Structure formats: structure tokens, C-alpha cells
Amino acid sequence: MDAAVYYGIKDMRFEEVPTPQINNREVLVKCRAAAICGTDLRIYNYGHSMIPHGTKVILGHELAGEVVKAGDKVDGIKPGMRVLIAPNIGCGKCFQCLQGSFHLCNDYQAIGLPLAGGFAEYVKIPEKAVQQGAVLEIPDDLSFEEAAITEPMACVYNGFERCPAEPGDTVLLFGAGPIGIMHIMMTALAGASRIIVSETNDERLRIAESFGADILINSETGDLEKVVMQETKGKGADLIITACPSQEAQMTAPRLAALHGKINYFGGLPKDASSIHLDTNLIHYKELLITGSHGSNTYHCKKVLDLQASGKIDLKPIVTKKFPLNQIKQAFESALKGQGLKTVLIPGKE
Ligand SMILES: [Zn+2]
Ligand SMILES: [Zn+2]
The missing domain is CATH 3.40.50.720 (NAD(P)-binding Rossmann-like Domain)
Structure with a gap:
């Protein structure tokens, strides 16, 4: 599949990588939109402690797409479903996780860092994420681009809950x-x-x-x-x-x-x-x-999705720039200039 792979500071390459394989408890999603986050920009400029020198990763934790395959032990998620992914996965057992605060788990992982994320044609949703409800179905009239920025709005929602x-x-x-x-x-x-x-x-x-x-x-x-x-x-x-x-x-x-x-x-x-x-x-x-406050959990994503579905919040105008995935470098450079608001990548070539 096509993917934008981060190799190191200012080194992002559009290349062919193996399509992820899933087991019977995982889900494969075809990415339809993935937004660039401030965190991605910081990684692009300065690197990240979770990406040691010499390793590479597919970034993109604000993403939405279509389920193409679901393992036979997965309940309630079927091919063809339009979904967004709540990216933060907790251990499931610690005090924070028991409260639903996966983003505050000491062992937390996220799709998009260090796990492969949405700047690719396909993304694998691991078993734990599936179990923790990270695959959220989106209404038919919500575009993939809007659903891709549910997650940053969920961080705002988290902040709002605290304050x-x-x-x-x-x-x-x-x-x-x-x-x-x-x-x-x-x-x-x-x-x-x-x-x-x-x-x-x-x-x-x-x-x-x-x-x-x-x-x-x-x-x-x-x-x-x-x-x-x-x-x-x-x-x-x-x-x-x-x-x-x-x-x-x-x-x-x-x-x-x-x-x-x-x-x-x-x-x-x-x-x-x-x-x-x-x-x-x-x-x-x-x-x-x-x-x-920082980050969001699946509950916050779900709450924001409900606000979007009911029309109380319209995130459409927040997406001001779109790039095909092969123009990843241009997309990052444009986002770095701070022009407009959110920049979204759409898998495909132009
Ligand atoms: Zn983000
Ligand atoms: Zn935990």
C-alpha cells in the first residue's frame, strides 16, 4: 500500500509498504482522511522520544475511513462501516484506564505513534483498541474529513470538562x-x-x-x-x-x-x-x-461525535486545506506556515 513514512526530522517519504495483516480480533480500515496535528508538526520539526533514531513510523492519529475487514471474533464492526478511530489505547487495567482515561495510562499507546497511523492507505486497529471501543461508527451525512477532526475537538471537550x-x-x-x-x-x-x-x-x-x-x-x-x-x-x-x-x-x-x-x-x-x-x-x-488538560479518550471522541451528528457542532469549516497523500511534504510545509486551520491528507495520488 501507499504510505507516508516518517524517517526522522524533516524526512517524510511517500512510499510503498506492506499492507497490514489482521488477526481474528483486529480490524482493517481503509483511510479516507487523516488530519495533521500540532504534535505531528512538532515531530516533523524536532523528532520524538518514542521514535528512536533509525526507526520509522507512519504518523496520523486524527483519522477516519471505511472498515474493509474485521476479524471473525470482532463484534459489531462490519466491512463497509464508515468509522473514525479514537487513537489512544490504554492497558485496560490501571486506575486511569478503569476511569476510561486511556490517554493518561502510563502504558498508553496511540494509533499514529508509536503504532502505525492514518497517513497511509490502510491502518490496522489492534485488538485492545477494538475492545476499548476505539472504532466509532459515523453517520452517513458526516464527511470523512469532519470525522478526522473529531479527535482534536475531543481534546477540547476534555479541557472543557475539566474547566x-x-x-x-x-x-x-x-x-x-x-x-x-x-x-x-x-x-x-x-x-x-x-x-x-x-x-x-x-x-x-x-x-x-x-x-x-x-x-x-x-x-x-x-x-x-x-x-x-x-x-x-x-x-x-x-x-x-x-x-x-x-x-x-x-x-x-x-x-x-x-x-x-x-x-x-x-x-x-x-x-x-x-x-x-x-x-x-x-x-x-x-x-x-x-x-x-491534554489529549482525549474514547469517551470524549464519542461525545463530540454526538455533537457533530446532532448538528450542534459543525467542524466542516475547520478543514481549510486538503492534499493527496503523495504530497505529504507540501502538506506539512503548508501546515507549518500556520495558514488557514486544519490540513487534511486524503490517501491517493495526484
Ligand atoms: Zn492530535
Ligand atoms: Zn492503563
């Missing part, structure tokens, strides 16, 4: 990349009265506005603190989400939070720059709640 917006809240969002836009959708759905977006890229601010952000501020050229305090009559934001890898955003957030405000450090910081200076008296006197 939700209440009806009437003023939300301050740092970062208007695809994930930031998904946070706009989620908090708007929950009834946020106002969404303030801080970003350094004007193009992305314009996009945020088109998705319903109320107040836009370029934090490089404008005075964010002044705007937030003006807009909230000196009260500050009820919910703050940092959807960008910025120390500055993380340090600013407690200052701009309202009394009893909540903060989610959603975007991680670079490994060598993950310490910040924090005035904890702000947390103390304002009684703030600060949390983080």
Missing part, C-alpha cells in the same frame, strides 16, 4: 489556531456571553471573528489587560484558556482572571521552557482554579 464555561461567562482565549477556534465553538455552545481572543497573527484574529469571537486583540500591538478590564468593567475574565505554547499567556492569565475565575493551561509549553514566574497571591486572593 467549563458557565452560561453568561466572559471567556478569554489565548491563541486562535484550529484548537482555539474549537474552544470558541465549545464555550459559545455552553452559553458564554462574550469571547475575547488574544492572538499575535491578524489573519487568525479575522478567522476567530468569523467563528463568533466577540472581541479581538493583537497582543503584540494592543494592550490586552486594558481591553479585558474595560470589557469586563474591571472584573476580569471568568474563564481563561491558553491554547498556545506561550509562557507569556500563562503568566498573564491569573492577572486577567475574575474573582473565582478558572484557568486552563490547555497548550503545553516547549520542554525546555516549561517553568514560569507565577504570582500565587493572585490565586490565593482571587480564589482561582487553575488546571491543565
